[in-house]
Amino acid sequence: MTNVCNLDCSFCHKTARAKKLISSDEFDALLHKIEGRAKYLFFHLMGEPTLHPLLPRFIEAARAKGFLPVITTNGSLLAEKSDALIAAHPYKTSVSLHAPEANAAFSDEGYLDTCVGFAKAAAAHGCIVALRLWNLGSGADNSQILDRLHAAFPDEWRDIRGGASHRLAERIFLEWGERFDWPDPALSPCDPDADRFCYGLRDQIGILVDGTVVPCCLDADANLALGNLFDAELDEILASPRAKAIYDGFTCRRAVEDLCRKCGYAKRFSRGN
Incomplete structure (x- = not known):
């Protein structure tokens, strides 16, 4: 629905194509053509979906057509977008916690607290939340992030660095992945x-x-x-x-x-x- 992003992550391939946000009519036309053809509709191929002002409406429209909407976000806009996003009721939201590490200009000290707060609020409304660290093998130091996640989710914490997915709380998971080319x-x-x-x-x-x-x-x-x-x-x-x-x-x-x-x-x- 958009190929525009507000960050410049070092691990991202980016795109040379013309920048665009899909219109409401265009989204509805595409949704009609793929109705019944898939179970999940991922609102991400390139770009930051929370930049689109119509994201909540698109999520609701996808649900009305029988899809389970899945969002992937860098989390940088959740402080201002989380209420509307949660109210639209996505099936799952994945938050890339490794995004700040790959952006030299990213300096929001409250970023992780915002992401954790969103995860807890979204999970309470029935949304699955995956907090992603897809930076294994890149020499990244995740210790500060893991310490803060441990403090936020102490009940089921396991100090396992790697593997696929670990449950942090009801409907909240930590997902690991290796960086790839x-x-x-x-x-x-x-x-x-x-x-x-x-x-x-x-x-x-x-x-x-x-x-x-x-x-x-x-x-x-x-x-x-x-x-x-x-x-x-x-x-x-x-x-x-x-x-x-x-x-x-x-x-x-x-x-x-x-x-x-x-x-x-x-x-x-x-x-x-």
Whole structure:
């Protein structure tokens, strides 16, 4: 729904595409075209969703169409946006607590307290909240964040640094993840025969703010554009030769697109990892 962000995270690939916030009519048109095609609707592919003034309305519209809306945010605007966000009742909100570490200009001392306060308030209203530290393997020091989380959620605290997810309280979780290299056409060529697998076009697709359909949530620049949902139906786009080649390639554990061969995230699903 937007590719605009208010931060400049060092780990983010960013996008060279024209900046845009989707309109209400455009969102409704896209929602109509994907109704009944998925269980979860993630309001994030590139950009900070809480920047969009219509985010609460979009969440409510998605729920009305039968989706479970999921938000991913850097948390920097929660102090002013949390009440409206919680009232819209997203199914899940993921907060990237590693965002300040990757922004030299980020100096909000109350950031973590705001995120913890949001997590507790949202959970009390039935929303699942994931507090993310997706910076393992980057040399990051998470000790200060973990100490403050321990103080905020002492009852079920376990001093485990790593793994997938740990429960902090009812509906509140700490999620760990390793930093990975975004797919980038500028990276060096990779072995075309290397074992590769991805859930793109299998468990997910991405829809950019201009309606472009891409195979996965990491193709923020539409390098693998499959079609545009404003101009075509989803079935037509997914039946295109390029989409079928990507899907069939991963079925055989082979990346047919050069960009997919250069994706650090896809390497997680390679045999032996």
